[in-house]
Amino acid sequence: MSGSVLGNIFTVSTWGESHGKALGVVVDGCPAGLELSEEDIQKMLDRRKPGQSKFTTTRKEGDEVQILSGVFEGKTTGTPISMAVWNKDQRSKDYGQIAYSYRPGHADYTFDQKYGFRDYRGGGRSSGRETIGRVAAGAVAEKILKELGIEIYAYARSIGPVNIDYSRFSRDEICNNKVYMPDAEAAARAEEFLQGKIKEKDSVGGVVECVIKNMPVGVGNPVFDKLNANLAKAVMSIGAVKGFEIGDGFAAAQNTGSINNDEFGIDENGKIMKKTNHAGGILGGMSDGSDIVFRAAFKPTPSISREQHTVTRDGEEIDMVIHGRHDPIIVPRAVVVVESMAALTIVDLLFSGMSARMDSVKKVYER
Amino acid sequence: MSGSVLGNIFTVSTWGESHGKALGVVVDGCPAGLELSEEDIQKMLDRRKPGQSKFTTTRKEGDEVQILSGVFEGKTTGTPISMAVWNKDQRSKDYGQIAYSYRPGHADYTFDQKYGFRDYRGGGRSSGRETIGRVAAGAVAEKILKELGIEIYAYARSIGPVNIDYSRFSRDEICNNKVYMPDAEAAARAEEFLQGKIKEKDSVGGVVECVIKNMPVGVGNPVFDKLNANLAKAVMSIGAVKGFEIGDGFAAAQNTGSINNDEFGIDENGKIMKKTNHAGGILGGMSDGSDIVFRAAFKPTPSISREQHTVTRDGEEIDMVIHGRHDPIIVPRAVVVVESMAALTIVDLLFSGMSARMDSVKKVYER
Amino acid sequence: MSGSVLGNIFTVSTWGESHGKALGVVVDGCPAGLELSEEDIQKMLDRRKPGQSKFTTTRKEGDEVQILSGVFEGKTTGTPISMAVWNKDQRSKDYGQIAYSYRPGHADYTFDQKYGFRDYRGGGRSSGRETIGRVAAGAVAEKILKELGIEIYAYARSIGPVNIDYSRFSRDEICNNKVYMPDAEAAARAEEFLQGKIKEKDSVGGVVECVIKNMPVGVGNPVFDKLNANLAKAVMSIGAVKGFEIGDGFAAAQNTGSINNDEFGIDENGKIMKKTNHAGGILGGMSDGSDIVFRAAFKPTPSISREQHTVTRDGEEIDMVIHGRHDPIIVPRAVVVVESMAALTIVDLLFSGMSARMDSVKKVYER
């Protein structure tokens, strides 16, 4: 609980600051025999790279990943996989007010209070660049899920007031527009809406939704390490996430049991299945065979170009303007981060659940 | 991650089934020198005891807790505190359909799939009685928080469509009504609403809100073990919770940065403080000195007296009625569970954060 | 690391003081479907029960174990197994000097320094009775190992100056004599030697050896969680153990590589095997298919009837005599504890190693 290590059996340890030498991650507990290349990682990282669209910062970074260990002859060896991305631009520059003032909505103040001082360059450890390690590790996790036939994808469900319309839902559309929405029409409206916010020197929040298909039944645990609980932790650990819900979520709180309960039935293959999915694919903390569906609420980007009132570390009240280009919304770049955190969580629970039954134990150790 | 152990430094290990011999918990990592008695625990447990009101099941249980270890001469010794509550009624009886059918909204199916079979008596490990261990441990955690001047309290914020009105908010009112609402008027309406649901043989959901006052600044960690992330996990691990949000939560997703950002100012004592609290008391994963405010969405009680369609473990489709008296709502009994989970989370983070600075380390080990 | 929790996937949480209400353990992570009864546990516990022989204290305790959760219809359910033993004799009595003085060789002083005070009754948490929880959990672990065809047994290898002679080694003899030696002749000499120590009001140390047969190859990990490292921790965590060695152990430090290296060959079934076993069954932290053989050195019982010099908690120098009957040796009662700790370690590593290869993962989750 030193704070930058996640997972029990599939353990992820991220490191790095926004303007330090590099950022990266060590993944320990990846099974041997998985095909893995730098391209696998890069593809995922590119989905969070800035400069992709006018709604994400244009700083051209590259962010090329290197695998430093744990892969031999194209396959994972079962030993730790270390991955790093070098920061291109580490020039020392004048950070001005940011070095000694507390930006509203940022972690400057809490960092100073907890640690006594902070690496203020570009937000240091609380920068969005910290997610590089998460996504690199998530790419490994997604490869494992793929091997097991489990599919996972995320997308923007809403941007400010603009919601997707499920009647127009198209998974292929997700990567077709700049806001990662599975509905081209909503995407167009969202883009227009964001242009307005840029002009107003303001920012806006949104919701990311994630779907996991083809989960084995019974993944997750009945008490503390419920699948939904571990997903909630993983997703709420992404900076700017303020809410998490699964299935009907907060709407379920206003519903009745007779509607919210998903009745069981038999599908065309004679298999037990739920006829509806208000539960979002999890019953009693364990996957129930239906799609897992959850949502994360993101707050508006805290860095805005308007003048804001705040204080310095010495307790002086000031007005500050945060210079530079800021994304008017976090959501598009966060989609792949949400997906990554979900993948990491599921892999860890899949692995730690392998010994849930004596017959599974025997299956692995029978000679 | 075996599933029933929570916490890193302040570790809680719960055990017990609804109709087994007993239920309980082992708390390891409680500091020595804390005054602790069975009354401290009992008071908290009584808040979740059924038979308190017409909206909670009338089975008279008692649920008297015993402290079996870790306390000597009225004080904790620093060694594990084992607590247990004996089940009074363990008579073997005919569980009928429940033994081999899957109740909608319950974990029967997922248990059978994960473990091959299940203890079907009263829901076994997935019963609401499992929270006895959580609340007993939570009572210890709350005593620790009290010693540090930290206050924590939870209440029903909404029951079905009935919301509290903050203009009538009264903390004293919380334990004055049967639904644990801090607004007598809303409580009266909620009680009436619930009577209707009982007549309809139906159930309803609701929202629990929790407030933590007087937190030291800087509790929680910047990356995975964010205070909000660990709270989310702890709270989402309570059966029936489908959503979690902190501060403005999902509403923040529809807000703008210029409003959502909490500006910093100086209070009357010259201390830095936030002028508003959209963030809910946490910035960058660490407490920021404002009140921590979060909400948990509870689904409707899945056990309802109406006939429901489902399947047996052998794949036969049946209609079933779940006999017995059922709470039409989970929320009132869950209020203390939410509070307990929050207390456990905060204590664990307080303890694991003691070494965040060299000067704190020296403070403890200086000779 | 709160100190009384062991294991990652197969997690053991012990609790209880020598003269508290009860002692016990919670085992989380036991697979479902294992046949388990109180008799299985009792049999193991009886091997550490005092009053078995003239070399162990005659206090008649019974130590009857109760399984409180986690077993249904004779089988483990996959949920936590809680087990407890009630202390019969909790009469308040005058502990005299022990309450405020520091017995040489005991943990009285360090407890007071760490926690500010201590439960001094019968040694509190540092009593040998603390091992009740370990052995009860060990009994569960040994049942799991048995299902996998893994055998484990321990015995006294030496008692003071008396060593067993391997030419007379008989596994059946172990439980035939009061000192748990696999050599009747050595046992007789050891018993005579111990009689002498009792007369001298003194005590003596000894060595326990443990053998694990039929281990799958590859259990354990290459770096920190080596099988030998985890065994060392588990065994050194038993009170009074001062040394641990595996295979040739300290003797290997004086040997040459040409002798110490175990050459590989092919056995009669065409399987790869080591021709010798200087390594003690572990290479690079992982089991190599040969017998695992390790030893634990126990110091002499610190409680002796002679007058000893010491200090009180207030810094007064005194001479003290520890009254009551004391075992002249710890080893015979510790044999089953060593065996238990080894079993717990191996089960945890077996379970956490199930995801070492993608093909094992697929074996469990293939549909």
Place this chain on the structure above:
Amino acid sequence: MSGSVLGNIFTVSTWGESHGKALGVVVDGCPAGLELSEEDIQKMLDRRKPGQSKFTTTRKEGDEVQILSGVFEGKTTGTPISMAVWNKDQRSKDYGQIAYSYRPGHADYTFDQKYGFRDYRGGGRSSGRETIGRVAAGAVAEKILKELGIEIYAYARSIGPVNIDYSRFSRDEICNNKVYMPDAEAAARAEEFLQGKIKEKDSVGGVVECVIKNMPVGVGNPVFDKLNANLAKAVMSIGAVKGFEIGDGFAAAQNTGSINNDEFGIDENGKIMKKTNHAGGILGGMSDGSDIVFRAAFKPTPSISREQHTVTRDGEEIDMVIHGRHDPIIVPRAVVVVESMAALTIVDLLFSGMSARMDSVKKVYER
């Protein structure tokens, strides 16, 4: 328990293979405000660098460490410290028999069995180079200990049959000779002895001893996470260690209680102290204020230039010679590794023990 992560609060995650791109470590949980430079790390690493003497391999490696994160303006920030050493020589070459045969005394066979294949280049993850990450992390830990006034040092106690004579013990001598012995005369004899082994194409084992001075009393825990237990795990996790003992260790097993018990007395400053130190500085799993003294037994270097019999992965029996220059002894290069592992263990226990008492908790969080 994925195997390459150690520690609970002060967490160390090592990565890298002998002939991969780099080796390194991430240290999470280092307190903020510690002065730390690459020189601090390099000094420790240089103590394990080959090419220092004729008894260690002459491959010139450099092993220059880079700090990639977690340090800002010369001080630790409280965020993860990532450190890496680049491998200079990664030329692809023909590894011949080593690629498909099992070297006696090495982990080749167990790696193949556990993971299905292995990175055979230079031993891959089981190479001695894996200790680079341990020592780099150990350097951070030793800086923390220094801040607290705790001293730690290790040295060769014996090399083959050559033991140091404590009457000639000189701490200054340790780094004066090529075998890190604190006795110049023994060192000279050891060097001569090793020359003989080189001529015989053989290798030899030895014992490393480690002393920790000025420990606060009460560090470590009473049950599983005893200071001695965690030290044993950490030290036994070093490749080639076959035994661990603390204080009198195995000799205590042959001693009597009347001698082995360390009586308490009052020192010249009126403080409680032990008059002797058979216990090696730990009572009941907690430091007792005396020097902590432990020993680790190292087996002989398994790589020897003699022909050895073994098998290929396909089960063919062969004779093999391992080419290249081999150290005739592991001990001199392992001294700093033992010291590092001890430092890591103590720091983790110091930090996790800060909440052992309510008054310590209040000391840190009092406002």
